[in-house]
Amino acid sequence: MIRYNDKNKFRMVFTTAHWVLEKKRYGEVYIEMKFNNFTKRQIVYWSFIIGSISLFLFIFIQLVDALDESELLSYEMLVISYVQGFLHPTLTEIIILFTFFGSVLWITIGTIVTVIILLLLKKVDLAILTAAVNLFGGLFNLLLKWIFQRERPDIQPLITEAGFSFPSGHSMGSFIFYGTVAYLIFLLASRKVYALLGCFIMGLMIIGIGLSRIYLGVHYPSDVLAGFSAGAVWLIAFALFLKLYHFRRNRRRMRPRSE
Numbered sequence: 001m002i003r004y005n006d007k008n009k010f011r012m013v014f015t016t017a018h019w020v021l022e023k024k025r026y027g028e029v030y031i032e033m034k035f036n037n038f039t040k041r042q043i044v045y046w047s048f049i050i051g052s053i054s055l056f057l058f059i060f061i062q063l064v065d066a067l068d069e070s071e072l073l074s075y076e077m078l079v080i081s082y083v084q085g086f087l088h089p090t091l092t093e094i095i096i097l098f099t100f101f102g103s104v105l106w107i108t109i110g111t112i113v114t115v116i117i118l119l120l121l122k123k124v125d126l127a128i129l130t131a132a133v134n135l136f137g138g139l140f141n142l143l144l145k146w147i148f149q150r151e152r153p154d155i156q157p158l159i160t161e162a163g164f165s166f167p168s169g170h171s172m173g174s175f176i177f178y179g180t181v182a183y184l185i186f187l188l189a190s191r192k193v194y195a196l197l198g199c200f201i202m203g204l205m206i207i208g209i210g211l212s213r214i215y216l217g218v219h220y221p222s223d224v225l226a227g228f229s230a231g232a233v234w235l236i237a238f239a240l241f242l243k244l245y246h247f248r249r250n251r252r253r254m255r256p257r258s259e
Helices: 038-064 072-085 089-102 106-120 124-148 168-188 191-215 221-254
Strands: 002-004 011-014 019-023 028-035
Touching: 002 072, 002 124, 002 191, 038 221, 072 191, 072 221, 089 106, 089 191, 106 168, 124 168, 124 221, 168 191, 168 221
Parallel strands: none
Antiparallel strands: 002 028, 011 019, 019 028
């Protein structure tokens, strides 16, 4: 503790090294230094974030490198044959309905509804994040398809789809949208059990939509996995951006007003 003679002095300063707090106590001014050392929770959190981004990037890069390899194609044919081994008229109708929940139309409607709800809750920053991550995520998927220009599989397609195959737009879009909803539920849920249940349901939606694309014969398994990987990296990057935004905003609020 360092004391000063100037009793009218009061300020709070933030540096990358530590907090410096000057305030009065018992009629005297003192400085209290609170070093912002990383806690175990912060270390685990950032390790998980960095590890997740690295893992999904690694998967995507490996899939890109293996696109032209016949060995990958042979494995994919086996997976497609196995999944389509469950073909049944009733199941096909259900799958066609289910895959709609990963379509551009549905995700657009869902994004608009989610943004409106967030605005009503006065969560403007979350509303902007939701709109931006889904809008630009869709555009990013179109860019990736244009870059790789992989043709769709021609093995008993049950529906007709236009455009290129890699990465899957349904898989990437559903991961971004339902992943965003899961993130919002985790942040806003009043009880932990609700948060876990909501995230679990969103996870099932993502996996189910990915499998539906293979079942319908309009995507290779690598298309789906690449869509999940690209969507995960995209979503995590936007979530980090939001966290940094909150950090900078809170830091500005802690700054003292100029005398």
